Amino acid sequence: MTARQFVYETPLPLTATAPARLHTPPVVVTWRHLSGLVRLALLNFALNVVTLGMYQFWAKAEVRKRIWASVRVNGEPLSYAGSGRELFHGFLIALVIVAVPALMLPLFAVVAFGNDGVPIAQVVLYVAFAFLFGFAVWRAQRYRLSRTSWRGIRFGLDGSGLGYAWASLWTLALIPLTLGWIVPWRSTMLQKRLIDGMSLGDRRFTFDAKTGPLYLRYLVMWLVTAALLVLGPLLATRAGVLAATQMSRGDAATLPPEMVAGGIFAGLLLMMIYGLTSAWYRAAQFNHFARSTRLGDIQFNGRMSGFGLFGLTLGNWAIAIASLGLLLPLIQARSAHYMISRLDVIGGETLEAIIQSAADPSAAKGEGLANAFNFDAF
């Protein structure tokens, strides 16, 4: 524990009139160690089975409360005010508005257009889902922010969810047309729409990113991905040819183990290279976005590294596979911990002057849409 952490994690005889500390920063964000998550995850699974899956909403809400409470600003936790009941209602709404029409549409298309109706229905569904996905991202963010508070001051998200969804959709269509080159610009544009609408109390966040700095790293990642996309199938066909000649040569109906092992090793190596490059880019993106975000006089800085993010991702995959997805809360907590530990806060002398916003906290509905897409913050 560093001196800085010690100072802010125990209650201080500090009142609003005390002089500001001169040698420690006014705002510190730390992570409180979260224990007992594995036990909680298993308990949630058992309760899910007993209630035929209905408990999942309350399970999600409790996990979120634990994770939110682990984020400490000046030693005091964020608070998550959402409930399982809100998630459940959102789920029901999404079921009626999204799932049932989605199931009915192919049937109607077939009845109306015969067998030709099927591809039409598929295209319509695909476009609709792409739009809804963007909308769901916005709604989920707004819901979570409205339910998050620090020292009683609520966060919020302003703006138009439909506008965000539309922007997400038309730029998504451009990705294949530009061979992927639009991706950094798109990420930055969507992030700006989100952050510019965010607020803590009466103070708004601002985002002033230029995409330029990201493109250098993206160039590297693009080249690596293109190389892998060419190399991968080449290797696969070479392996297939080798295997075919091997099998036609002898009466052995199986491939020699060295060949299989070599093939698997090569495949894994390619995946590792891609994973590392992708993590390197994503870390740079996080750092860049953090540096471009401001909250009044508070600035942020990101210190993620490609290796660190890659290690985190590998670990998460290992946990997900080993536990068949049951230990998802653990994965979420790990990701949150890493993100918080790599986020710096600079400035913030006027933090305590933020006043509560007038927005009604119950305005934002639950995130049923995001649930329908099986989507979460991390």
Next chain:
Amino acid sequence: MRSISTPSDVLPPDGEGPPTPVRGRFSDGRSAASWVVGIRIERGHLVIEPDVDNDGSPTRVTPLAWPLGAIECGEPIGSKSVDVLIHEPRRAGATVFVADPRFVRALGKAAPQLTGAVTRWKAVQPFVVLAACVAVVVGALAAIDFSPARTIAGLIPQQTRAFLGKQVVRNMVPVGSTCSTPAGKAALDRLVAKLSAAAGGGRTFEVAVSNAKVVNAFAAPGELIVLMNGLLQQAAGPDEVAGVLAHEMGHGIELHPEAGIVRTVGLVVAAELLLGGTGGGNIGSIGVGLANLSYSRSAEREADGHALAILKAARISPEGLAKFFARMERLEGGSSPVSGKNAEGKTADGKTADRSSSGGSSNDDSGFPGFELLRTHPSSRDRVKDIKAAMGTYPAVPAMDAADWAALKAICGETPRAPQPGKPSRKDPVADRPGRDI
């Protein structure tokens, strides 16, 4: 700030809270500023007192009292909690943060509704009751043999059923492998017409023959039946084919194929709902697939009942059906695993023990035909007994004459062989029979 009394009237703590004063940080919810306060549990309330000022004099603000039954916590109190964030009743905005483990434990004891165990139980309780009711209802329905899938299947309109059936047949029978030599088709149509008339209810069944080596027949939705060539070749006489067709018609009359589809869709949706939340969706899909492999025994008994009635109305002896099932059970029960290259797969004892290793379509090119029939049509002594009991109770004529039977056997004369699933199709145009004598 609301107050209940002046400081001098506050009663001494009566042992609910820890003896030493505990400090916390208080925010009034109107701004992000915070003050140090003293906090204690007293008489079912949380009492918050402003702390002394920096210069040592008490401030002039009066204490707050929040009823323990109305406060909320930022996260549920657990056995390992070391701090707690308390929200004002009705979440009006004020919060107190206390980083004292003993206080947290005391609070958990004084207000158990704030602990994780109690909150979880409160959330789970209505659903456990609901799940118990659902289990009771399902159990009762199963006991009286009520099948909601069957009822829903009955509501599907005829056109949709026919459409579904055509889709199923299209999936199961590759295009171009339907057998229909004119003479064979005519013979088959005559038999099917006779059986359809005997089935009654104005139904007309349609039978398609697929040039596949497997010994099987199945009923598709919408009064469609598919017969595999393998079964035709294995049958020793027209009565056996008529018996199998009548059995499949029984399935069609009872809407078993439609009910099966309804059940599958329902199970998939249910599995998604139950297990989707915990990431076990894949396990659910596998389970659904496994659950739908075969008809239940009661379904088979129903089909048998109809089959016997149809055969009786058409004046065809049920002996053919009994013989066919008996022979199939002997053969499939003793057949060797799929990899065997020799064609003589049957063992003398005819045990059904390794039924799981046999059956299914054969991967072997040199041709042990797959005896799928019994895998999807579980047999039993009772069924054969019931069929045999109906024999001889009415005068019977052969299902078709010798010329028609020969034509039917050769119905796949010029049709290319339908490929087995997973096997490349052979170019051999001549339909070679397995050449086995039963």
